[in-house]
Amino acid sequence: MLAAVLNGPEDLQVVEKSKPEPQENEVVIKVKYCGICGSDLHAYQSGLFPFGMTIGHEYSGLIEAVGTGVRGFSAGQKVTGTASIACRSCNSCMTGKDNICEAMNVVGVTREGAMAEYLSVPHESLVPIPDNLPLEFGALTEPYSVALHGINLSGIKPGHTAAIIGAGAIGLCLLAELKRRGIEQVYITDLNAGRLKTALKMEATAAFNAKNEDFEKELNRLTSGAGVDYVFECVGVPATMRDAPGLVRQGGTVVYLGICEIPVELFFLGLVTREIQLRTSYGATADEFKEALKIIISESRRLKPLVEHMISLENLHVEAFTALMGDDCAAIKLLVKINNPEEV
Secondary structure, rough: OOOEEEEEEEEEEEEEEOOOOOOOEEEEEEEEEEEEOOOHHHHHHOOOOOOOOOOEEEEEEEEEOOOOOOOOOOOOOEEEEEEEEEEOOOHHHHHHHHHOOOOOOOOOEEEEEEOEEEEEEEHHEEEEOOOOOHHHHOOHHHHHHHHHHHHHHOOOOEEEEEEEEOOHHHHHHHHHHHHHHOOOEEEEEEEHHHHOOOOOHHOEEEEOOOOOOOHHHHHHHHHHOOOOOEEOOOOOOOOOOHHHHHHHHHEEEEEHHHHOOOOOOOOHHHHHHHOOEEEOOOOOOOHHHHHHHHHHHHHHHHHHHHEEEEOOOOOOOHHHHHHHOOOOOOOEEEEOOOOOOHOO
């Protein structure tokens, strides 16, 4: 089978690998779509993941075969699944925090990923996709669940104001969920004009291009100098992580969803004297993943811009990853098409 692997920084290759066989309590999925995630781009740029591993963890497809011990799933069924595979027995798992399982396995990071023609995963990680939902939306479940988890941690409620740093897939999923929850004032910033245009179509209150607009200055103007109640950081670079606390009002909350593998300096005198709350958010729980799919079913019309740009696995190349990291790329989320998904 064909599979996409990173063999080193900026070294992406589509290679032949052996098709997996269904193991006990596992199913083999014929993958139809796999999203390229921001963490995949980080890994491509800096070598964040182990080299030689098949990448990809935002997937949807059809069950090809089931192993012994599998219950509730059968061949031909439409499914998606969590990126994180929890042990279900550690303290984190037993207290409802399976997103930070102490013995976590991650598809596309510590085990073979989904940017391949076939994928084998434990059946406990799977969620059925209803027949009336196109499979490309199923591949959006993982990023939407990440946004959902960050919002659930934040405590934001109608009447609060919010700012989002980064209008990529996570940032726009955050925007969609905040608007669905009745948060009226949501401001967003990015370096990509096309993504900001999409954010406005998705009902952002205002969108600002960080190339030529000072987001903090604009927020101060719009909030009479107070700042917003909540900031969601979705970029994961030192500059935006450092600047995020300056956007919130006294006693406000910053939620970090972006992943940054290098140290970041923060000015703690300002954080302490203004009682700024910092929250970090990683992944999503299994329950939030299921909830995310239910929301996607009802909100698919709003989320359509996130599934409009695609490339086939056979044509996946270095340029596609490089383009996604550029400020002028038209794609918000790039889905890799696998196994002729239009036949479904």
